[in-house]
Amino acid sequence: MSLLVVERLTRSFGGVRAVQDLSFTLPAGGIHSIIGPNGAGKTTLFNLVTGVLRPTGGSIRFKGEEIAGLPPERLAARGISRTFQNLQIFFNMSVVDNVLIGSHLRLDRNVLHALFRLPALRRVERQARRDAEALLERVGLTDWCEAPADSLPYGALKRLEIARALASRPELLLLDEPAAGCNEKETAEIEALLKSLLADGITIVLVEHDMRLVMNISDHIIVLDHGQMLAEGRAREVRNDPAVIEAYLGQAALAAGHAS
Ligand SMILES: Nc1ncnc2c1ncn2[C@@H]1O[C@H](COP(=O)(O)OP(=O)(O)OP(=O)(O)O)[C@@H](O)[C@H]1O
Ligand SMILES: [Mg+2]
Numbered sequence: 001m002s003l004l005v006v007e008r009l010t011r012s013f014g015g016v017r018a019v020q021d022l023s024f025t026l027p028a029g030g031i032h033s034i035i036g037p038n039g040a041g042k043t044t045l046f047n048l049v050t051g052v053l054r055p056t057g058g059s060i061r062f063k064g065e066e067i068a069g070l071p072p073e074r075l076a077a078r079g080i081s082r083t084f085q086n087l088q089i090f091f092n093m094s095v096v097d098n099v100l101i102g103s104h105l106r107l108d109r110n111v112l113h114a115l116f117r118l119p120a121l122r123r124v125e126r127q128a129r130r131d132a133e134a135l136l137e138r139v140g141l142t143d144w145c146e147a148p149a150d151s152l153p154y155g156a157l158k159r160l161e162i163a164r165a166l167a168s169r170p171e172l173l174l175l176d177e178p179a180a181g182c183n184e185k186e187t188a189e190i191e192a193l194l195k196s197l198l199a200d201g202i203t204i205v206l207v208e209h210d211m212r213l214v215m216n217i218s219d220h221i222i223v224l225d226h227g228q229m230l231a232e233g234r235a236r237e238v239r240n241d242p243a244v245i246e247a248y249l250g251q252a253a254l255a256a257g258h259a260s
Pocket of ligand 1: 013016017018036037038039040041042043044045085
């Protein structure tokens, strides 16, 4: 069965149609990249799929069920998680506490309330903390668990964001520019991490301007322009598509190394 089916999805902001009449299907498994110029609608698409925004029209089905308009925490509970284009780190907290914030999404608020101040809560918290430490190990940040988040190098912060997104145990993980601002070594670390998540059975949707990373790693690429699908296919097909080169890849080549 398809994991995610988007049909005639539209989202307008006043007169701007950020996503228009967009349809595509993602099978379970694989790394699916969404590329396109600034303002093409990539982040808006993520906001729609993760419940941050409601669609103006169209449908989004996850594992066969309509999810359009459900709030982010319900979608997290169903297995959809994401990172944000701008770092959403609490810099005054420790690295492990930043991950715990993600895991608390998984705990029912009423249950937490009932358990408040009871030893059971401390047990739940201890387990959550062990889980958070395991996630940090997963992204290569074991040595930084107790460090304040503001002491982390940039590439490590990007991996911390991924660890936090993993705390809700997603089946579908949407990453909005996970390598933006990273140097070559940091980008290689992100690439290795994405491959290992894929090997764990997580389906990845990647928005990224780093074309070397995208072309290396993607099983399937969707090209957006003005909120619409311009092209779709394997890296080789998309890379050689004249419309894609004209709308985006020409610019991307010019901006190589300075991606937003
Ligand atoms: N909350 C909002 N209110 C009004 N307009 C918005 C909002 N979010 C996005 N837009 C507009 O929708 C369009 C698509 O923006 P979006 O952020 O989805 O693009 P993007 O493909 O992620 O671009 P980038 O590569 O620069 O991140 C743009 O014209 C943007 O100005
Ligand atoms: Mg964006």
